[in-house]
Amino acid sequence: MAADTAERFDEVRELRKLREHPSWFVLSRLIDEKLKKHVKQLAALMLNRTDATIAQREIDYLSGWHDALVWFKGQPDRKQAALETALRREGDDLA
Numbered sequence: 001m002a003a004d005t006a007e008r009f010d011e012v013r014e015l016r017k018l019r020e021h022p023s024w025f026v027l028s029r030l031i032d033e034k035l036k037k038h039v040k041q042l043a044a045l046m047l048n049r050t051d052a053t054i055a056q057r058e059i060d061y062l063s064g065w066h067d068a069l070v071w072f073k074g075q076p077d078r079k080q081a082a083l084e085t086a087l088r089r090e091g092d093d094l095a
Contacts, residue, residue, distance in 0.1 A: 012083045019076040031073050035069055045058050
């Protein structure tokens with residue numbers, strides 16, 4: 001378990017470096033803008049469905065991109081939370 005924890009520490013440390021880099025804030029802002037655009041496009045497609053097949057493909061495409069951007073942006077925080085959970089469990093196992 002110790003090797004796994006050490007690998008997690010390394011991974012989280014590197015992701016935290018990325019999150020603290022000045023470019024991350026620029027990238028994060030761009031992702032937020034893109035997410036807002038996707039939400040507007042998705043709403044418009046769902047409300048103005050004339051050709052259901054084409055609209056559904058576009059909805060699926062935009063929805064997939066939306067999910068991917070949300071996943072990417074949240075990766076550093078999720079890894080940090082997973083490490084903290086693992087450390088708590090490891091501490092409970094030692095107690």
